[in-house]
Amino acid sequence: MTTDVTTDTSGPGPIAPGDVGADVPAAPGFRIERDSLGRVEVPADAYWGVHTKRALENFPIAKRPISVYPDFVVALASVKQACARANAEVGALSQERADWIDAACQEIIEGKHHDQFVVGVMQGGAGTSTNMNANEVICNLALENAGYGRGRYDILSPIDHVNRSQSTNDTYPTAIKIALAFFLKHLLRELKALQGSFSVKADEFEQILKVGRTQMQDAVPMTLGQEFHGFATTLGEDYDRLTETIWLLAEINLGATAIGTGITADPGYAAAAIRHLNVITGLNLEAAPDLIESTSDAGSFMSFSGNLKRSAIKLSKICNDLRLLSSGPQAGFGEINLPPRQAGSSIMPGKVNPVIPEVVNQVAFAVAGADVTVTMAAEGGQLQLNAFEPVIAHYLFQSLTWMTQAMWTLRVNCIDGITANEDRLAAMVGSSVGVITALIPHIGYAAAAALAQTALLTGRNVADLVVEANLMTREDVMRELEPARLSGMLPDTGTSSIPIIE
Template structure:
């Protein structure tokens, strides 16, 4: 980053007076004042490169539109256009120094962009930085524009850019879970509801469910980002389009579509669009939904891997680091834990976005900077969380097959599959006795003559227990005499069973 205390300076002047600016800096007087006024987050807007790229796209579209309608001469337009292209490629990223938390509804960010693009354009023209008599940050780079239309438009374009890489990571994570689903498809286990044993399933089914719930959120996020296609370019200050020449509004959206490759449209009511930030609530809410579902999956992984001796111990998470400074050999599920903390942060950011959207007054929302920062942080952290979960956890998970086999063989949950045959009440009696005596349900059924071993095996085949094979035909209900032999259980027919 350019040194603010550089001994070589140039003098720049605004309506408040003059300041000495480091000679090498591409930013100018407005950026310098903002840097002094907002030493809050200690994080510059450049921490979100997609936002800088999107802003450059907006400025490039404006320059081309101004050229097309005759509001900017070809020479200056060409230099500004090339400067925007340079910024889009990542050049001068360290020059975007204003803080992510700032007053002024984003004016400081807009002027930081104007000043950097202007001074790069001056450099391309063979002139000195700060020679604003030739290309001026406001008169030329910001021509036909206001912070109030360029800033929210840049946010929306940046979110569309950022979402692409997030969706790619979610898709990769979903694929990793699905691969484990295939790997574990033959392993029978006991499913649980309300933390209690329920009915059998396969470990593969459990991991495939994780994959599908993530895939579903890809669709929800894509739905949310469609709201971002409506922008207010041409609205200028409050939506009336003051100082935007005739034809500019139509031209700038055409160029912005071409530059970004996004299906953008101009809002029907620019006054409403300039004051309404509701689309950001929807997008933030979709991120929170994805984060909460991902956290739920991580909680499940921690439960399933708990132990290794005194917990569930059904799966093994990769050992990533020592887990204790006092307990030798302890390894903790640090990757799922970190992802869950990201989810909590995203939930907090969603509250911030909600409050900031509500707090806007009259024709403008002054709190768009915190909206932008909150959503950009959420989307960035969620993408990184998905990546580390996939690489450092999911891909290395193994199953404790012996433990799972043992739990299934001793579980009374298989009684559910017998209930339609022997009746619910009789099945409940058997389950209670098996739990009390640690008996084997299948053996107890055969011993009492309720079912033959062959018939029992047919009912309790793993594929049927996990719902992977359909029930074919009707198994006859055993006779009343045998049902009554189960400690006086009442007779129940197949028609009575649920």
Template sequence: MKDERIETDLIGSLAIPANALYGVHTRRAELNFDVSGHRLRDFPELVQSMAMVKKAAALANAELGLLPKEKAQAILLACDDLIALNGLDENFPVDMMQGGAGTSTNMNVNEVITNLALLKLGARIGDYTKLHPNDDVNLSQSTNDVYPTALRLTILRVSESLISSQVGLRDSFRMKADEYAQALKVGRTQLQDAVPMTAGQEFGAMADLIDEDITQVQSAAKLLREVNLGGSAIGTSINVPRGFAAIAIMHLTEISGIQVAPARNLIEATSDTGGFVSFSSVLKRIAVKLTKICNDLRLLSSGPRGGFGELRLPPVQAGSSIMPGKVNPVIPEMMNQIGFQVIGNDLTVTLAASAGQLQLNAMEPVIVLNILQSMRMLSRGMEVFKQRCVDGIEVDVDRCKTLLDQSLVLATPLAMVVGYNNAAYLSKKALTEKRELRQVVEEEGSLDLDQIEQLFERSSDFADPLSLRA
């Protein structure tokens, strides 16, 4: 048929759409692994990284005299098209969940680069006598060094977006900390009233929870800068010319703008997935902390009249099909669910990393799928969380003050003045008689008026209760 062409591999012949830039290996993988619905085209960052590796390899091969100038130039131009994407996404149909340790992804990229390059040479798509996916585009390479190198490079590149989202969310909480620096409220432990604090301090702690993880992402990313490019199949550099690795890695750094370096032991680096485990663990850490923050926001905004009601989250949609006027904390709930998914993804990464055998881990495809999914969800989630929730949070200062006055949290600084037992007595009396602690303290004459005023009205003295002593 005119709309198809026939290509052949060791398995046999297969019909391929005539204008498709991929070939028989890609088509066979497309048929074999139609399982997850997550395609290579859905992760253009990975396609770009693969093209960067292929470009670096072509430059190295050309410099070593292994690749004729005309072929090299066509390959380089094809790689540039992929790095720019240029509407070529649909040519990457292979499922991210694939057997073969990433061979299908590598061949998909090899075939697309080859056919793009053939067009630039004035040849027809599929004429592999002019330029070959394995012999030319994959020259001096193996899936087992190209694929993991591209995975590491992709995570390093995407981490910049992740960190940007973290910084934006952190800064939003810091702004809230400044805005409500003087808003007094009840601090709680184990969901029970504990000691006084300010809403600003609470927001500031949330900001620092996020800030700590920015450093963790940067630290974990460093473990991925060592790549095994040039190691070939198992790290012994079979079929790789002397000097190729150093030249290719130098070009890869220039092309990507990401500093990468050759692994110290290529055999170890080819089979080891420890860097992925560490990075995924940091993503889990971020998810756990964000889940805690969102749980707190949901609790502090609960009610609004029958719960804590200290915060007002921005209303973004109606909360019920049956309860008029109800508004739910849907953005924090979304972030909670992202957190649960990321935590589950980390378990998948852990299990896949532990499944490596001898000189290769064939489970890298599911590792990168889960890490990239987690990074994408966290990045997008934090941006939405910032814009549609945190930026618009309001503290109900009056409600916070009312709950503070009705609580017994000032018993803690009071104990520094009148002693623990006396403070416990005054607190119990206030609780039993359902009265404010201030009223009981005034009635008992435990403090003079100046001390009472200082204790119950001046937040700056909470940190220095000794100043209350006569």
């Protein structure tokens, strides 16, 4: 059956006050749908309906539809599918209607019709526009698959059937948490790969000695491999911390309906819905112990955001180091070479900039700003509901997406291609007075300090000055200044060879 695009297909119902032109047919290419505010023309080929149309008119803010986050669309369809199965199980929905809804949801889960999720990521109404967009698309898709025209809500209703036993206030935050879990899996996969790339470089640079620095001043020697191993270790710690946040997303309020009391839902519905949802998503979701609290509180989103910011800031610090270590190529540190990715200047020929670390820095800045937004939105809730979950969802989804992509480009377009400037590193170690720190147990701090000053003033080699001062033999000095010993890679054989300084 096809829809007559010039007639009212919304089915019987009372005419709302102010429903001007109730008997006027739709313009060509449109259908008429009604809500409590009146009649609205909706494009005949749209799966969405009147509630989505009003949201499009009311929230032309971000110019970004929710479909920019496919995992969120899949999460919404997963929730609706689980609810349809649970409603059929408890007898709140006929098996036929439940099957229609189930099949429509499955198409969306498989990646179809995402272009119909058109409401903006920024919206008022605590997510109602997103929930109704999902309800309408699922309903009209189910109607079409059953042989009815879009808009035949007398046969299948987006509210009475697709949204049965539900409220935006439980389905929307549940879908957000599911989507966050999906997003997090993508990010963790990229984070693990990035850690692996740093580990490979740590092994590659294991024997390359360099000058370590504290407070931007020369300190003591280390290896370039140790530096990159430190990067890998900190990313591993971030992986562990972010993995731990999964439990924040596991506790959901599905079945709470409006404010947590479960009004309109069968007593057995919530448990059935969560059971079906775990099968559909492969997650281990569980009902919140206090549905009133869970419906009103956004603390889990705030905690999750904080952990995400932690990871972003630490990654940004690594990128700061990469930019410093690669600075130059002639008048900077010049210790490592980043892969050249693009010409760096429209006026300075031959200039190549560290564009990949720079973009990762900027992603970190955005994630830190998003965390402030999430924090303020979590604080802004009142009484039994937080109306600001749309902005929380958008900024968390954006942060996860950007960080995942940033990690990918950092690994593929930067880390994997880094090389060491070994001659430069060796020259700096050779001229550094920091190596004299290793001789303090043998010549004392005062003598070491005096020789360091001499080396700085004259530019002479520290080892030569120590030998000339008859403080140590050449053989002993060179043994103590071996790269493996300087970097701490050579195990200490004991203290018996270290003389007592009188």
